[in-house]
Amino acid sequence: MTATTLKNVRPMGAEAIDLHIVEGRFASAAPEGEAEVVDCGGRILVPGFVEAHTHLDKSLLGLPWYRNEVGPRLIDKIDNERQVKVSLGLDPQVQSERHAILAMSYGCTHIRSHVDVDTHHGLAGIEGVMATREKLTGLIDIEIVAFPQSGMMRRPGTAELMDEALSLGADLVGGIDPCGMEHDPKGHLDTVFALAEKHGKPVDIHLHERDALGWFSMEEIIDRTVALGMQGNVSISHAFCLGALDRAYVAGLQEKLAENRIHILTTAPASAPVPLVKELKAYGILTGAGCDGIRDTWGPYGNSDMLEKAMHIGMRNNLRRDDEVELALEICTKGGAAVLGLKDYGLGFGCRADCVLVEGETLAEAVALHAPRKLVLKGGRVITRDGKCVIEAP
Amino acid sequence: MTATTLKNVRPMGAEAIDLHIVEGRFASAAPEGEAEVVDCGGRILVPGFVEAHTHLDKSLLGLPWYRNEVGPRLIDKIDNERQVKVSLGLDPQVQSERHAILAMSYGCTHIRSHVDVDTHHGLAGIEGVMATREKLTGLIDIEIVAFPQSGMMRRPGTAELMDEALSLGADLVGGIDPCGMEHDPKGHLDTVFALAEKHGKPVDIHLHERDALGWFSMEEIIDRTVALGMQGNVSISHAFCLGALDRAYVAGLQEKLAENRIHILTTAPASAPVPLVKELKAYGILTGAGCDGIRDTWGPYGNSDMLEKAMHIGMRNNLRRDDEVELALEICTKGGAAVLGLKDYGLGFGCRADCVLVEGETLAEAVALHAPRKLVLKGGRVITRDGKCVIEAP
Structure with missing residues (x-):
């Protein structure tokens, strides 16, 4: 089972929580066994x-x-x-x-x-x-x-x-x-x-x-x-x-x-x-x-x-x-x-973990700044870190 | 005498040259004596x-x-x-x-x-x-x-x-x-x-x-x-x-x-x-x-x-x-x-060395990218390097 915990993250700018991802989807409970832990530093999380x-x-x-x-x-x-x-x-x-x-x-x-x-x-x-x-x-x-x-x-x-x-x-x-x-x-x-x-x-x-x-x-x-x-x-x-x-x-x-x-x-x-x-x-x-x-x-x-x-x-x-x-x-x-018509889109439990950590104290600030993205996940997998995609362009 | 040579720089996107700055102004000749040399990596220079x-x-x-x-x-x-x-x-x-x-x-x-x-x-x-x-x-x-x-x-x-x-x-x-x-x-x-x-x-x-x-x-x-x-x-x-x-x-x-x-x-x-x-x-x-x-x-x-x-x-x-x-x-x-009504503005000889190194192959690309500025000079003095001002904000 692949599992990740996003620690200290603020979904849509709300209060910081720990958010669990199990098998590529947001989960209500901490994953069983080992999970990768990512410290989100209190950043805001938005869906992809x-x-x-x-x-x-x-x-x-x-x-x-x-x-x-x-x-x-x-x-x-x-x-x-x-x-x-x-x-x-x-x-x-x-x-x-x-x-x-x-x-x-x-x-x-x-x-x-x-x-x-x-x-x-x-x-x-x-x-x-x-x-x-x-x-x-x-x-x-x-x-x-x-x-x-x-x-x-x-x-x-x-x-x-x-x-x-x-x-x-x-x-x-x-x-x-x-x-x-x-x-x-x-x-x-x-x-x-x-x-x-x-x-x-x-x-x-x-x-x-x-x-x-x-x-x-x-x-x-x-x-x-x-x-x-x-x-x-x-x-x-x-x-x-x-x-x-x-x-x-x-x-x-x-x-x-x-x-x-x-x-x-x-x-x-x-x-x-x-x-x-x-x-x-x-x-x-x-x-x-x-x-x-x-x-x-x-x-x-x-x-x-x-x-x-x-x-x-x-x-x-x-x-x-x-x-x-x-x-x-x-x-x-x-x-x-x-x-x-995307199914299972969003940050709710059961949704696919397609999401982005953005910079800023509020959603409006995130928009105004549009600073490089700290982290982007697709189905729970990291695809971008510190503004750089993990895949090399041809 | 303070002097700087901007090596390998493309004023307004033109061919790369070496550009001399003496006493805070662009100069037609290489400065006498020691000069600080800045390698501009072929980047475009525009006025401030x-x-x-x-x-x-x-x-x-x-x-x-x-x-x-x-x-x-x-x-x-x-x-x-x-x-x-x-x-x-x-x-x-x-x-x-x-x-x-x-x-x-x-x-x-x-x-x-x-x-x-x-x-x-x-x-x-x-x-x-x-x-x-x-x-x-x-x-x-x-x-x-x-x-x-x-x-x-x-x-x-x-x-x-x-x-x-x-x-x-x-x-x-x-x-x-x-x-x-x-x-x-x-x-x-x-x-x-x-x-x-x-x-x-x-x-x-x-x-x-x-x-x-x-x-x-x-x-x-x-x-x-x-x-x-x-x-x-x-x-x-x-x-x-x-x-x-x-x-x-x-x-x-x-x-x-x-x-x-x-x-x-x-x-x-x-x-x-x-x-x-x-x-x-x-x-x-x-x-x-x-x-x-x-x-x-x-x-x-x-x-x-x-x-x-x-x-x-x-x-x-x-x-x-x-x-x-x-x-x-x-x-x-x-x-x-x-x-x-600024006097002595621009990249011509005699003008004050207020200028910016921008990223991009052409002026239009520099605008479209507006990437962080490699170097900003004011009167020949570096005020910004790699997008960061040398002065700390209060």
Whole structure:
């Protein structure tokens, strides 16, 4: 029996206790026999971070600096990326492993990654990230969204590749701006939902469209969710249109999202309208978050540190009070876990011991500091110590 | 003669050279006699960061965590702060020293700090920050703005205290939302500019007012700048109204700002409209930046790391290309220096050796990483090594 006792630890900032882990799960009683004892020095323990929206296949981590001279439009970035993947000889397996290990060093224990599927690169991304998932089994859980980054309507053959990706092992069907990118909302969404129905898999759609355009697409998504009885199995990522000025219209949309248990994944960018997380909470809409792509051809920033992302969510949503900052942290932990439908997640007895020791006197301070993580456990096993993942990146 | 050679260093990311420092200034020739040699390992050197908008007197650094339960309005935060300063027994000297030393650890070599002047605390803030400035002479340069945080029109006696603060040694006259906060734009701005005229000191006004309200106040500021011939001696901090949707109106304002050499200091908050830094650059408006208050009763975030602030400016302004990210860095270095009117700033021969070794292959990577600073020099003297300031905070 493997057993560990976390001594002098403060779950969610509460009073210090000793916490027992037996066979990878939190246990109510001290383990029988020998147990490894870890002195936590009175630090706060939170459940593992859930990076619920990123792109493991496309970071440029470990490569020489990529000088970004890309044009300003969405399509500039998409077209550039397809080319650069070739010119740099990007290996999705290696890149996703580097990215996942960086995320692990910050305490991520679960990742939902969109992975490009297109007629240029076929299933190379899916296969690469699946190989990384296999390689890191037990160290981090990775969900794969088959993601038609370059569009399905615009590029014939992509839908068939999406179908293959889902047969191969992708967990969700992705989608992207049905109007702004695809110019065929009916065609795109019918294809996305047909794939979901065929494979019995959930949906997670990128929706960058703003204002009325985004509302239209969102309503089309809601209609299909209802028609197929997919309540609880649809997420919308970004959802910038929920940050629109017309709050009365947005309120109506939020009611429908809540009613149909459609989840929101926010990346909380500083330069775009964003869903207001306090409103989502009030409506009972499950909300997770992600760092989006990090250090890729889209932009230079990011690190998959979901504790820093909690700060960015806080700054973007003007969250200043401690209870508000705690909401930002909740989104990056159990909010994401709820969207992903994780079982046995949390710090309760019986839950899997996926957890992170953070620095700070309170949860809000932990967010504000987002100092290197002292310790990260996955299923009771140490995966990061003093900010360094125990696994070497390739 | 004190002399140092920075070996194998890349000024602004250029090719590696040896850079000489003699008597605290960059020199074209190797120093005569003995010189201390510092191996910079090929790292990039940038000039010292200029924290051009912060509040040294009010951070809660070093104190137990302050649980923020403050109301949502500006006036809630202002009124709460005046009370909490008393209940916590905040010592502006100690707090400003802690804050300045933290900033130094991140490579700040110059700070412009607003310091509260009000009828509740009188000149305690000014005296405290002046004492810190004295104590840290040679280690960091601190400019003090006498700042009527609680208003002058609303609180009789404040203008007289402002006058005293300027006689005592404050370097600039501050101001705050003439309409939204003071409810008397004429009274407030006439007082601010009268103080500036009397003391022959520049002006730096907080302007959070949005849209047309902010435009009105800004035009009132411009009119007074022209009337008093104060071109080049007026800064506007925050200037959220320049982030308004009506770009045609903003364009007219920006022309007037440029024409009258009125500078902008942005804090680039993620949750408010902000001046667009690329536009300011195009108009030739000098632009600096600041972290604003850090870890205070207003909110839990911040650290006076101007390299991280460059990233936040980049994220807020959607700067992704390398040349754009370099603009964000420029704002946090020579942009701020220009606004403050610093002489002999930069990495050129004859300039004061205020400089920072940063991590990363390029300037954009340095911003994206904002890793702990290897070395910070002020006038050729090491003030920070491996992210740790050589001065202990009290």
